[in-house]
Amino acid sequence: MTVGEMLKLMRDPLGAPFYPPALQVLLVVTWVLHIFFVTTALGTSALSIFAFTAKKGAGLWLQAGRLAARLTPNALGLGIVTGIAPLLFVQTIYDPLWYAANTLTGFWSALFIFVVMGGYSLAYVFYLKGSRDGRLLFTAILSLILLFLAGWVMHVLHAVSIRPEQWKQWYMPSGVIDTRGVTFHAYNIPRLVFLLPLQAVLSLAVVMMFASWYLRKRGDDTSFLHWLAALGRTMALVVSPLYGLTGLAWAVTEGPEFGATTLIAVPLVAIGIALTIYFLRLKQPAIRAPLSLGVWLLAVFGVAIVREAVRVASLARYGYTLADYPYHFDWGSILVFGVTTIVGVMVVLYLILVLYQANASQEGTVSLRVERLGKVATGMLGAWFGFFVLMGLYSTFVLR
Amino acid sequence: MYPFWEGLGIHSTLYLAVVSAFHVLVSHLTVAAAWFNLYLERRAVKERREELYAYLKRSALGLLVFAYVFGALAGVGIWQTTTSANPRGISTLIHNFVLFWGSEWYMFLIDVIGIIAYYYTFDRVSRQTHLRLAWILALGGTGTLSIIVGILSFKLTPGLWLETGNSLNGFFNPTFWPQVFLRFAFMFAITAAWSVFVAAGLPKGYFDRERIIRKASAFGLVGLIVGVLVWLVWYEPALPLRAKAILPSPAIPQPTFPMIYFGLLATFIGLLFALIAPGRQRQFMALGALAIMFLAIFGAERTREVLRKPDIIFGYMSSNQLLFNDLPARGIVSEERALAQTGMLGHLPFVPAPDAIASTSGDMTFGIGDPEVSMGRALAIQQCGSCHSVSDQTALTIAGVRLDLRSQAFLLKRRNLVTADQIDTYLKAIGGFPYMHPFVGSDAERRALARYLEAFLHHTYPETAELAKMQSQAR
Ligand code: HEM
Numbered sequence: 001m002t003v004g005e006m007l008k009l010m011r012d013p014l015g016a017p018f019y020p021p022a023l024q025v026l027l028v029v030t031w032v033l034h035i036f037f038v039t040t041a042l043g044t045s046a047l048s049i050f051a052f053t054a055k056k057g058a059g060l061w062l063q064a065g066r067l068a069a070r071l072t073p074n075a076l077g078l079g080i081v082t083g084i085a086p087l088l089f090v091q092t093i094y095d096p097l098w099y100a101a102n103t104l105t106g107f108w109s110a111l112f113i114f115v116v117m118g119g120y121s122l123a124y125v126f127y128l129k130g131s132r133d134g135r136l137l138f139t140a141i142l143s144l145i146l147l148f149l150a151g152w153v154m155h156v157l158h159a160v161s162i163r164p165e166q167w168k169q170w171y172m173p174s175g176v177i178d179t180r181g182v183t184f185h186a187y188n189i190p191r192l193v194f195l196l197p198l199q200a201v202l203s204l205a206v207v208m209m210f211a212s213w214y215l216r217k218r219g220d221d222t223s224f225l226h227w228l229a230a231l232g233r234t235m236a237l238v239v240s241p242l243y244g245l246t247g248l249a250w251a252v253t254e255g256p257e258f259g260a261t262t263l264i265a266v267p268l269v270a271i272g273i274a275l276t277i278y279f280l281r282l283k284q285p286a287i288r289a290p291l292s293l294g295v296w297l298l299a300v301f302g303v304a305i306v307r308e309a310v311r312v313a314s315l316a317r318y319g320y321t322l323a324d325y326p327y328h329f330d331w332g333s334i335l336v337f338g339v340t341t342i343v344g345v346m347v348v349l350y351l352i353l354v355l356y357q358a359n360a361s362q363e364g365t366v367s368l369r370v371e372r373l374g375k376v377a378t379g380m381l382g383a384w385f386g387f388f389v390l391m392g393l394y395s396t397f398v399l400r
Numbered sequence: 401m402y403p404f405w406e407g408l409g410i411h412s413t414l415y416l417a418v419v420s421a422f423h424v425l426v427s428h429l430t431v432a433a434a435w436f437n438l439y440l441e442r443r444a445v446k447e448r449r450e451e452l453y454a455y456l457k458r459s460a461l462g463l464l465v466f467a468y469v470f471g472a473l474a475g476v477g478i479w480q481t482t483t484s485a486n487p488r489g490i491s492t493l494i495h496n497f498v499l500f501w502g503s504e505w506y507m508f509l510i511d512v513i514g515i516i517a518y519y520y521t522f523d524r525v526s527r528q529t530h531l532r533l534a535w536i537l538a539l540g541g542t543g544t545l546s547i548i549v550g551i552l553s554f555k556l557t558p559g560l561w562l563e564t565g566n567s568l569n570g571f572f573n574p575t576f577w578p579q580v581f582l583r584f585a586f587m588f589a590i591t592a593a594w595s596v597f598v599a600a601g602l603p604k605g606y607f608d609r610e611r612i613i614r615k616a617s618a619f620g621l622v623g624l625i626v627g628v629l630v631w632l633v634w635y636e637p638a639l640p641l642r643a644k645a646i647l648p649s650p651a652i653p654q655p656t657f658p659m660i661y662f663g664l665l666a667t668f669i670g671l672l673f674a675l676i677a678p679g680r681q682r683q684f685m686a687l688g689a690l691a692i693m694f695l696a697i698f699g700a701e702r703t704r705e706v707l708r709k710p711d712i713i714f715g716y717m718s719s720n721q722l723l724f725n726d727l728p729a730r731g732i733v734s735e736e737r738a739l740a741q742t743g744m745l746g747h748l749p750f751v752p753a754p755d756a757i758a759s760t761s762g763d764m765t766f767g768i769g770d771p772e773v774s775m776g777r778a779l780a781i782q783q784c785g786s787c788h789s790v791s792d793q794t795a796l797t798i799a800g801v802r803l804d805l806r807s808q809a810f811l812l813k814r815r816n817l818v819t820a821d822q823i824d825t826y827l828k829a830i831g832g833f834p835y836m837h838p839f840v841g842s843d844a845e846r847r848a849l850a851r852y853l854e855a856f857l858h859h860t861y862p863e864t865a866e867l868a869k870m871q872s873q874a875r
Contacts, residue, residue, distance in 0.1 A: 006749045010401055012488075013723070013732045014495035017567065023498075074516065077469070081512050084476060085505055091483070091491065092498045099402050099487035106405025106484035110415045113477030117470060124465055171403045171750055175758025176774075179406035179781060180793060181484065328730075332568035333499035344506025347536060351513045354533070358517075358524040366525050374532050381510075381539045388546060395572035400560060 003165050004318035010096035015326035017333055020093045024322060027093070028304045030085035035195065036203055036300055037079030038151065042196065043204025044068040044075060045123065045144045052134035063224050064231075067211060068204075069131035069140065073123045075207075076147070080116065093322055094161070094311070101161035104170055106181025108153045115153065119146035151196045152187075159186035162258075162314040190249035194268075198246055199300070201239045202275070206289075206296045208232030213289035218361045229286035236292075237279040244272015260313040267306050271299050336391065343384045346377040401721060403750045404781050405484045411794040411806050412485035413786070417705075419477040421698035425590060425690070426471030428583060430511075431541035432591035433463055436619060438534040440612070445527050451608050453522065459598045460519045468515050472508070486786060488721035489555075489712035496567045497551050504547040510540035545587075546580055553579045556708045557640060562715050565729030578635035585627035589667050590693055592620025596674055597686035613678035617671040624668055640714065642834065643707040651706050651835040656699040663696020709787070709835040718837050719786045736840050743842040744779060751782050764791070765852070766859035776852025779845055784808060787836075790856065809860035812853060818868040824850035 001009070016023060051057060051065030091098045102109045122143035130136035160170070163186055170185045171177060212229035216222065247268025255261030278295055282288060315321065353370045366374075405412055437456055444452035482490045494501070518533045550571035554561070561570030595616035602609050636644075646652070670689045674681055708714045711724075718724050724736040739747055746753025754775055761769030765777055780790040788808040789795055795807055817823050827846050831838025839846050858865035 001749065010749060012491045012495045014492065014730060016495065017499055073469075077512060077516070080473065080476065081509055084508070085502075087476075087479070088494070088498055088501055088505065091494050095487075095491050095494070099483065099491060102480070102483045103403040103405045103487055106412065107408050109484045110405075110412070110481045113419065113473055113480050117473050117477075120469055120473065121465075124469065128465075167403065168750070168752075172752060172756070174760075175752075175756060176760060176762060176764055177404075177752070177778060177781060179404050179785070179791070180408050181405040182408065330499070330567050332566060332571075333497065337499035337502050340503035340506050344503075344510060347510050347540070348506070348513055351510070351517045351533075351536070354521060354525065354529065355513075355517045358521045363524075366529050371529065374529065378532055378535055378539075381536060381543070384543065385539070385546075388543075391568070392572045392576070395568040396577075399566065399568055400564060 002318070004320050007096045007164055007315070007318060007320045010100070011325065012095050015328055016092055017330035018327065020322045020325040020327055023089045023093050024308070027086050027089035028308050030082060030089070032297065032301050032304045033082040034079060034086055035199065035304070036297060037075050037082055039196065039200040039203040040207050041072050041076035041079055041123070042144065042147055042151070042200040044071040044207065045140060045147065046200065047204055048072065048126070048131065049137065049140050049144060052137055057134040060224055060227050063221070064228060065134065066131050069127045071207065073120065073127055076120055076123060093325055097161035097164065100164070100167050101157045104160055104167060104181060104185060105157055108181070108184070109157065112150060112153050115146050115150045119143045119150060122146065148196065152192065155192045155195070156184045156187050159188060162311050164318065188250065188254045190246055190253050194243065194246040194250050198239055198243045201235055202243065202296060205232040205236035205239070206293050209285045209289040210293050212286040214360065216286060218359070225286060229289070233279060233282055233285040237276065240272055240275035240279055243275065244269045247272055254310070258310060258313045258317065260310050263309055263313060264306055267302055271302050275299055332391070332395070339387055340384065343380045346373070347381055350374045350377040401748055401750070402487045404785055406781065406785055406791065407794045409794065411789050412481070416478065416481040416485050417698070417702055419474055419481055421694060421701055423471060423474035423478055424697050424701055425694050426467050426474060428587035429590045429594050430463060430467040430471055431545050432587035433459065433467070433594055434534070434538040434541045436591055436595060436616060438538045441531050441534045445531050455599060455602060455608065455612055457522055458601065459595070460515065460522070462598060464515050464519045468512055472512065486712055486721060488717065492713050492717060493551055493554070496554070496570055500547055500551060500567070500571060504544055507540050507543035507547065510536060511544060514540055545583060549580050549583060550576050555712070556643065556704065556714050557638070558714055558716060562727065563729060565727055575635060575638045578630055578638055582627055582630045582635050585623045585630060588623025589620040589627070589671065590690070592616045592671055592674070593686050593689040593693065596681050597683055597690070600681045600683045600686060610678035613674055613681055617674035617678070620671045621668070621675065624664070624671065628664065639707065645834045646707050646709060649834055651709050652703055656703060659699040660696050660703070663692050663699070666692050667696070710837045720783050721786065722840070724837065740840050743845055744782065744840065745775060745845060748782070752778055766855045768855050770851070772848045772851050773855050775845070776848035776850070779841065779849040780852050783839060783849070807860070808853065809857045812857045813861050813864055818857065818864045819871060820847070820850040820854040823853050
């Protein structure tokens with residue numbers, strides 16, 4: 001059995017319920033949000049630790065440390081929620097890869113969630129009990145370590161998944177099956193450094209500028225906010241060139257294996273240079289923060305495409321492509337998903353606007369327009385249940 | 401089809417069991433708490449009862465941290481653990497229902513952003529706006545629950561899907577409706593304990609404390625009674641006959657039913673006590689109640705999962721992750737039929753051919769350097785490993801006590817099957833048990849499996865080796 005045949009055999013016989021390349025797009029797009037939020041969590045966590053250790057929690061650093069500690073659990077919460085979406089899509093279209101990686105690394109895959117839970121709850125402990133004055137600092141440190149470990153596991157899972165030629169050998173080294181799933185079979189350090197610590201600094205930098213922009217509107221301490229934005233810009237400026245260089249290192253270490261050296265190198269170096277130029281020319285980091293956020297998300301989107309291209313290149317070596325992944329249009333679930341998307345987007349939009357407006361001013365008011373949106377969105381959410389029950393009755397009594 | 405992860409220390413499915421029981425407790429609590437909070441907040445707005453907000457704030461922070469953090473994460477955890485323990489089972493669900501799951505994801509997003517908005521805007525937005533957030537939380541949570549039930553219940557009762565192959569038929573299956581109502585009712589009992597916990601922590605003089613406790617326990621009692629009724633008159637009758645045959649079998653390990661009955665009874669009494677004497681409630685009592693419910697839920701959810709043995713998807717895929725039936729509507733043919741012809745070894749990507757298996761005398765084969773035993777190991781992993789411990793790796797030894805919860809060696813010993821011959825004969829008839837499938841493979845493969853199991857047994861219980869020797873001498 002060749003590797004290509006094996007991959008084809010491993011696909012689920014049910015096929016995908018929708019056009020696979022569309023699901024691939026969803027995979028890439030939702031992953032951008034995922035990695036943005038988890039790197040923000042790592043970055044803010046590191047900042048709060050730095051503020052309370054190296055800077056002894058004094059002056060402006062105290063404020064920064066508190067703010068960062070408050071952001072960590074919320075960013076992480078969003079990182080997890082947005083991680084679920086790519087998790088759905090990756091196993092729909094890349095099931096052979098995802099399932100092989102998760103069984104070969106079974107122990108860590110199962111332990112992963114306890115690691116994340118530990119990191120998450122410790123981040124909360126530090127925010128609620130320690131961030132006022134930097135007590136319980138060990139909770140913050142342990143939390144950061146656990147979150148990083150979680151990222152490492154994610155990275156190993158992905159690295160294992162794109163190397164199908166080695167699965168058998170990892171499963172049965174010298175002919176003896178290993179069902180423990182404890183070994184970290186594959187990794188690439190430059191890639192990990194690129195995706196986690198460096199992106200964590202960049203996400204953090206952008207979030208600092210953004211916080212400065214947002215809090216300024218409600219009239220918080222301007223000298224602090226000015227300092228915060230300037231610091232963010234400096235960090236971004238220092239790290240951007242490193243980011244490009246590390247991208248190059250990723251390309252030359254992982255690229256040759258998949259014949260993808262230029263494919264990785266050119267876009268990543270270009271992104272590094274573009275970011276450097278952007279932050280160099282950025283003179284009013286607080287005022288321009290929304291734009292910077294957009295620029296950074298666009299850069300991450302570029303990275304996400306490169307990541308996907310590496311996977312595609314790896315599989316192409318065995319003549320395996322998504323283009324011939326079996327699928328059929330499963331109209332029932334497409335309809336349910338479509339309707340829920342409309343309702344979901346409306347409600348989530350309303351919730352975000354409420355959060356945004358309520359905290360954007362000292363007294364906190366929600367505009368009439370948003371209120372009207374809320375009425376409609378809540379009504380739609382209620383009506384969704386009517387739709388759901390109708391679908392159910394139809395499927396139970398009519399559809400055979 | 402995939403590599404097999406047996407687990408480490410404990411069997412992979414036990415990881416899953418623990419994570420899922422926890423998740424069920426917390427997620428149901430969350431949904432019902434959203435409704436209870438909505439109820440209180442409506443009264444607070446209508447009757448201008450400012451004091452109630454003290455309870456709501458406390459409850460919201462607790463939910464934000466505890467329920468949404470741990471509950472939601474445990475949900476992801478179930479996913480990760482099933483993925484490692486039984487990837488093809490989850491694969492079937494994903495490929496049928498990914499867009500339902502995607503829909504659930506929106507509901508979940510609403511829950512998570514909703515609770516953040518709810519908690520952080522208590523005194524910042526108008527009462528009406530905040531009440532709307534409460535509505536959104538209650539509806540969003542119920543949406544999440546309704547969708548996941550369709551996916552879960554499919555595993556036991558795929559219903560018409562087995563003929564039409566249409567995901568809608570699989571989703572709205574014969575146990576979907578009763579299970580939605582069952583869960584919706586029972587979750588109020590869990591939430592009652594939660595509310596008692598939160599309210600009992602409020603300052604003594606807080607005058608609404610007892611009213612909230614009384615309300616909550618009334619909600620809980622009604623939920624409990626309705627839940628039991630739904631189970632008796634609707635859910636249980638909807639179960640397939642074969643599942644009913646599993647209920648009294650040893651597939652459901654002993655203390656399960658007493659645990660569930662005890663849990664129900666204890667919850668009933670506890671809630672009654674809270675209703676009658678709300679002033680006497682303490683936080684530790686509520687915690688105790690939650691712990692008891694955890695055990696009961698553990699038992700109940702395990703039972704629900706075991707009911708479909710020996711299948712992972714009833715009537716479609718066996719626990720060892722092979723399709724054993726055709727699904728003509730989707731052009732799918734049984735995999736087991738072909739494998740029964742060709743034999744197993746070498747015919748699936750991660751079940752090696754005999755010549756790829758090393759016959760070293762390592763620990764994995766208990767020091768026996770015999771190719772047949774090594775082959776048997778590969779088969780034990782593939783055919784028995786998803787339900788039984790087939791090696792020492794999943795037998796945790798704590799302070800000299802061997803905790804082999806699912807050990808195959810133990811079962812063989814209990815059956816008094818001590819030689820490869822006896823085991824081989826037994827394997828021929830193994831499909832006769834309601835909870836096990838027949839062995840799939842050639843005669844030589846079955847023989848190899850028997851050899852491995854014999855070695856495992858003799859290694860685990862040396863006295864059985866003596867017994868086997870005596871028996872062969874006697875003959
Ligand atoms: C602290 C927690 C987490 C961190 C630091 C983290 C980090 C990462 C990183 C670095 C990658 C990219 C790996 C690579 O390309 O080498 C990744 C991918 C991914 N993560 Fe996370 N992650 C975290 C939590 C989660 C959670 C909780 C989920 C699921 C709910 C999740 C789902 C995913 C998925 C689906 C991918 C894509 C895998 C692929 O494309 O093959 N992550 N994550």
